[in-house]
Amino acid sequence: MKIIVAKTAGFCMGVRRAVDMVLDASNLSGEPIFTYGPLIHNPQVLEMLENKNISRIDTIPERGEGIVLIRAHGVPPEDEKALNKAGFTVLNATCPRVVRVQVIINRYAKKGYATIIIGDKKHPEVVGLLGYARGNGYTITSMEQLADLPAFENAVVVAQTTQNTVFYEQIKAWFTQHAPHYKVFDTICGSTEKRQSEVRQLARENDAVIVVGGKSSGNTRRLAQVAMETGTLAIHIEDAAEIDYKLLGSAKRIAITAGASTPNWIINDTCVQVASKVKKQRFFLGYLVGFRDFLLKTNLLLALGAGGLTYACARVQGFSLVFVHSAIAMLYVLSMQILNNIITIKSDTYNHPERAVFYRKHQSLLKVLALGSGAAGLYFAYTTGFVSFCILLIMSLLGLFYNLNLPFVFGDKKITRIKDVPGSKTILIAIAWGIVTSLLPAIVNSCGFLPMLVTFAFSTGLVFARTAFFDVLAIQGDRITGKETLPILLGAQKSYLLIQYVLTIEIFIILLADWMDLFGSTVFLLAFVPLFMLLLIRLYKRDSLLSSRQYEFLIESSFLFAGLVAAVI
Ligand code: SF4
Structure with a gap:
């Protein structure tokens, strides 16, 4: 399926x-x-x-x-x-877009025009629009009602912004024939039109359509109706628990869409629930997908990525103890990330519902894993020297304090936790990774300043791009829980731009290092890592066919990719 x-x-x-x-x-x-x-x-x-x-x-x-x-x-x-x-x-x-319709009605009502609105007179948008018609407004919901309308000297015809486009075309044709002097405006919202034509297309290309959204939401009901009109099985649900899988029967391809008022977390949850049913039906692939999700939920993939990135930074500089440094980074990242996920269960309820369920269910075990890996990371750091032990200890403590209440003032704002400093999470995570993956090994190996700076910039930039990208995806849930992430501060579009700039600069840094012969003649191959991330992010923005879980897996894997590239250099 x-x-x-x-x-x-x-x-x-x-x-x-x-x-x-x-x-x-x-x-x-x-x-x-x-x-x-x-x-x-x-x-x-x-x-x-x-x-x-x-x-x-x-x-x-x-x-x-x-x-x-x-x-x-x-x-x-x-x-x-x-x-x-x-x-x-x-x-x-x-x-x-609703304001535009209000302005049209108001402008013509002032001149004495009657207003004909194609929409449900009880719908709040139509109630609001009628308020601008100066008592001379009429609503129409079917072709039959058109014949009952009085003949007006002048009238404007508008549609509720979420009206069915095919129906409004019929209405427009009727007025062209019967009252060509009326002013007819195209007021159906582009977003509604796109949504309806996409669902029509999806219904034709798939065996079933699941429409997710409130049962009292007009645009969601209309979306389900448009899908049903094609003859394909279409079910309208408010949440995944309502899906009757017997009804879906032997459907091989299922399309999921949602109304304009359906939040991302409900859509994500529906996709995850349906995918988990599919997983059970597909034996081998099901295990593979389950393993991928396990690596993502437990942060094991991310921790392996930290190891890969450390390996890349250390290997290009010819350091000793490469695997010990990689292990320190892996254990530190695993510990901090699990603790962070435990603390942010509330926002995960909206951003990653299945991860929130996993963390609630296995909280004690995950806490042991986080503390155990944190302690193991400190032990390995100690074996490389007292300085690196102290640095890692300070970073671990800062990581713990990050979420604790420590009141201080930032500008004119009273801040209770470091994480409340706007945008701090994205920047601090990147710096922490930069320290553990490149600075610690560099200090132990007494490396030169310029190579250390370049590897630090490489590592920090990649992690910044990865974290900011996931913050953009989580913007809805973070806003609900009041998190002040970088995308909330800058907006999604500017954040995307910033991520792309950072990754482009990363590519230039590597090419410059190659040109300066800082690390050997094949280091330019590492430029493929930011390039790979850049392409993924651009593909995501263009709504390519991969699911957000697949993107998450590929982005998290790019640090491992860095390690693999370094291994062949
Ligand atoms: S569907 Fe959304 S974007 Fe379109 S008019 Fe309604 S509220 Fe605005």
Whole structure:
């Protein structure tokens, strides 16, 4: 069985913007935060907001205080005025594409035009749009209702942004024939159009389609309906537990898509659950996939990668004790990473649900493994010299303190933990890896300054790119749990750019080192490592066919790749 995930699955721009706005307000402001109506039609997101003390108001009180967020659907203008009048600070998260429709209606309503909206009159977006029609608005949900419309002197026709594109084409054709003087606007959101045409295509190419999203979400229901209309089996679920695998029967190819209000963690969880069913059905491949997931969840692959990177840095410089240094790096990274995963179970619940379950289930064992490998790493460091033991000990303690409450002031912000310093995680992890994979061996081997600097930059840059990339993937869960990662600070697009710049600089550093003959004539081969990561990240951005788990595996493997390349140099 093959699983294909739709490129368009998940939050659309407007929903992501609204969710980010309310989470940022909650993380940064001490005031009570409310949403006016449910932020989006997704039960898991609503539950998450409740857990963050973001309450919901459905009616506007006479007096109120705090911040009220207007959701992506928008509201009638009088509601926004009433919220301001009641004393709330209004945060307007109306999607810019909905604002465009509001502006069209308002502009023509001022001139006396009637407004015809193709959409459900009870849908919040349509309620908001009708508010701009100055009492002269009409809604239509079927072709039959068109004949009942009065004949207007002038009218504008718009569609609810998530309306079915095929249906709206029929509506437009009807008006062209019966009321050609009406002004008809294309207002269906591009994101909805893309999502619907992709699901149509996926339904044709696959044996079954799973549509993930709230049952009360109009756009998700419509997505399921579009898939069903093709005649392919389509099931609409709110979470993976609802999947009836008997229904999927002998389906060989299953496509998974999701509505605009479905968060990534529900989509990821669905993919993982379906994949684990597939795994059980495919004996040999199932074991391979299970082994890959085990290496990722336990961080063993990452630890092996730290060993590989250390080997690469030490070997190009001709150091002694190469394998001991590799073992120190492996044990240190394994220890720190497991401890970090235990501490961040909450955000993993959103970013890597299956890893969170694994860490909850085996917490005691994993703690023993983390402390044991930390202690073993210190022992090996001691065998290489007292200085490297002290450095590793300080780094291990800093790693532990990273998550502890140590109140201090950073700029005008009171910080309670080092990890709350914006962007600190990505940079500190990269520096820690740089020290353990290149500086420690260099100190023990009394290496020259320039080679040490180059290997440190090589190692730090690669780890920075890897960590920042995973932080971009985890941006949704991190925002929910209030983590201040680099992508939250810079935004996903700027972070991608930064990662690509860093990897390009890495390539130049290696080529420069080769040109300067710092490490021998074949060191240029190491440039393939940042190049490999760069290509992977660019492929990911272009929504290639690999799953995010496959990307994770390949990116984590690139440090091992560095070790292999160094072995042949
Ligand atoms: S579906 Fe389109 S119009 Fe609606 S919120 Fe999302 S981006 Fe905005």
